[in-house]
Amino acid sequence: MQKIRNDIDFLKAVAILCVVFYHLFDLLNISYNLNIHLFDGGFLGVDIFLVISGYLITGSIFKSLNSESFSLKSFYSKRLLRLYPPLIVLILFCLIFGYFLLFPDVYKETAIESVNALIGTSNIRFANSGGYFSLDNSDKVLLHTWYIALTVQFYLICPILISILNRCFKANTKFYVLGFTVFLIIASVLLSKNEKAYLLTQTRIFELFIGATVFMFQDEIRSLLRLKGSLSLIIFYCAALMLVYTVLTTSLSDSYWNPSTSALTIIATSLILILNYEKSFIINTKFNFIGKMSYSIYLWHWTIFVFALKMGLNTSASSCIVVLLITLIISYISFISIEKRKLKNSFIIISLICICLSYLYIKKVKGDNYLSSFMVETKLTFEPKTPKIDFILDDQKVFILGKSDKKPDIFITGDSHTMQYFDFFNDVYSGSVYYSAYEATMAYGPVFNNMNAVYLNIGKSKRQNFYKAYIHTLNELEDNATVIISNNYFLHYKPYLAEKALKDSDESFELFLKDMISDIDSQVQKHKKLNFNIVGQGIYTTFTIAKCLKTDLHDSFLRYVIKQDNCFETYDFIFERRQKINKALNQYAQNNKNVFFIDRNEPLLKIDNYKNSIYTTVDKNKKPLFRDNHHYTPIGGIQIGEYIIKNLNKR
Structure with missing residues (x-):
């Protein structure tokens, strides 16, 4: 392995700080609906790591x-023995602490993610389970291992590819690698069309091969640019400033990543690697030590943050500082005792077993753990035990509900x-009321009624049956x-x-609202x-709050550990889209x-502060009102329901 350069440790330090602060603020933003955007581009720190890894591995x-x-054999042994021992210890930590702190379904998923x-x-x-930027990834303690998986895949491909090319083409090896890298870049551009692109091998591995290409052509590039003296210094600082600029200003368009998102970061990292400039005052031993520890910090920071949120991490500076210090201490211990010291093979084998x-x-018992005994399940009732069906029209049932035997003068309809x-x-x-509902179905007029899109296994035929029952x-x-x-x-909106x-955009959402109201209006005008x-x-x-609400810890020692009060209130995590929907419906x-609008969120509102309004998730007896992230419990x-009828009676 070639000697690690100080400028590379500097880059690693920058990268890991970007990632750590991005994840910290991202988790706080999700959990507390904050609006902190200092490190929105911090995820680009991973791009720095990818380019560096490709550069160093190819050099080796x-x-x-x-x-x-x-x-x-020697290559794989050295690489995997560096990566896996700290990873194995982290996984053991997650399985042990997760037994007490993770919800059962999350614990089962953690076991699968471990393998x-x-x-x-x-x-x-x-x-394939929500993507990297999903709102509900905040309890996945091993989410960050996606980067390690990508690195392992590169380790498997790169040495075989280069050794074959070197044997067959020798002097022209680097040109074939360059061609392969260009091919991967083009493939990434073409395939980066959805939220999966940030994580998938075919859309991200090109960055590692860019690092490989930079190593192979660095001498030619230095000669071409005639990098000497003050010019090298100027370019170095420009590249460093470019990294800072990208981290502080980059944001994702519609939460989708594509190669252009990382382009400036990749260029800046490549320039610094090519320059091999180590005389700058910003490259110093103390700061660089963070870079040397970067792998251990990367492994531990996300997991600690997720567990810390369950144990009361809040937005106060003191809380954040404590968690960051704990992360640094644990990472240092991991760096010194695991990463730098070769663990016994017997320990590794036993741990893997x-x-x-x-x-x-865990998979067999479906994630049952310590918390399972304290979970209270709440289910929706869809049909009466002794159904009173008014009629069935093409398999869409219309029930009569209520205590009165009179003909219903109310008809309630919709999805779940x-x-x-x-x-x-x-x-x-x-x-008494007519009741006709079917989950994931909205069909009140010709637009949605005739859609071919299938969503949650609901297709056109079901929508049309629903529509017929609605008209009848x-x-x-x-x-x-x-x-x-x-x-x-x-x-x-998604099936629309x-x-x-259409692509997700403000313009597309306005079209959606227009067609939605047009459908409703088609029957409103016929039944004035x-x-x-x-x-x-x-x-x-x-989902994290909803799962927390299902947990009753009064008889568990965890009541002193898990801050359950945090889930008794919530923000609205689709605020902007909800506001637009309700504004359009209210205006209509x-x-x-003969049309009236009912805002069903009013009874839940505790503090009215526009986007940061706070809503209760429990009743006066602390019983949960939500069974998942958008459905109510029977309570x-x-x-x-009482609020809706109260609004009707006012008129």
Whole structure:
């Protein structure tokens, strides 16, 4: 292995600080709905690491090839023995502490992710389970191992490729590697079309090969640019400033990464590697030590942050400083005692066996752990035990709910955001209502009714059956009867984009709203003697908060560890889109005498502060109102159902 240069340790230090602060602020933003944007581009620190890794590994391979001492077995042994011992200890830590602190489904996922991390496929696993920038990744303690998986994949490919090319083409090896790198860049540009691109091998590995190409052509580039003296210094500082600029100013367009997002970072990192300039005052031993520890810091920081959030990490400076210090201390211990010291093979083998056995057991028991005994499940009721069906039209059932035997003068319809009021209308409401609902379905007019897009296994035929039942029931109602439409409108935006072949944008969302209201209006205008009440879009909390609400720790020692009060309140995590939906629906209601708008979030509102408004997630007895990130529990459904009827009675 070639000697590690001070400028490379400097780059590593910059990279790991970017990543650490990005993750810290990102988790705080998600958990507390903050608006901190100091390190929005901190994820680019990983790009720096990727280019450096490609550069160093290629240097190591060529050094061995030139001395005719290259051995695949020796290469893999050295590389994997550096990467895996600290990773194995981290996984053991996650499985042990996760047994007490992670929710059962998350614990099961952690066991699966552990195996993926060990076999170098965790980037693929995470890409197919929400992507890197998903709101609900805040409890995935091994999410960051995607980078290690990508590095392992490069370790497997690069030495074989270079050794074959060197044997076949010798002097022209670097030109073939350059051609392969160009091919990978083009492939990444073409394939980076969705949220998976940030994690997938085919869209990210080109950065490692750029590092490889930089190593091979660095002498030619130095000669071409005639890098000497003050010119090298100027370029070095410009490149360093470019790194800072990208971290502080880069943001993702629609949460999608593509190669252009990382272009400036890759160029700046490559320039610094080519310059090999070590005389700058910003390259110093103390700062560079952070770079030497970067792998250990990277391994531990995310996991510690996730567990710290469960234990009360908040937005105060003192809380953040304590967590950062703990991270630094644990990382230092890992660096000194594991990364720098060769662990016994017996320890590694026993640890791997323990991880594999844990995986098999945790998967078999479906993640059951210590917390399982303290989880309280809440389920939605979709149909009555003794159904009172008014009619079935092409498999879409229309029920009559309520305590009265009179003909219903209310018709409530929608998707699962109507189903969540079932217990109220079936067991509490004194009158009678027609009830027709089907999850993930919205079809009140020709636009959505005729869509071909399939979403959550709901296709065109189901929407059309729903629409027929909707029309039939409207015709059954007498004059001045009430229609209640309650939908998760936000859910239907993605299938709308797919149907129309549109990209997510403000313009596309406006088209969605226009067609949504047009559909509703198509029947409103045909039934002007009916009163249509549109229940607005509800808030979204997080799955982490919803799972926390299902946990009753009164009889557990964890009540002193897990800060459960944090989940008794929430922000709205789709605020901007919800505001637009409800504004459009409210405006539509104001323009039509027989249409009324009901904001179902009003009973939950605790502090009105626009985007940072706070909503309660529990009732006065601390019973949960949410069963997941946007559905109510039966208790929540009854509370909001009463609010809806109260609004109707006012008129």
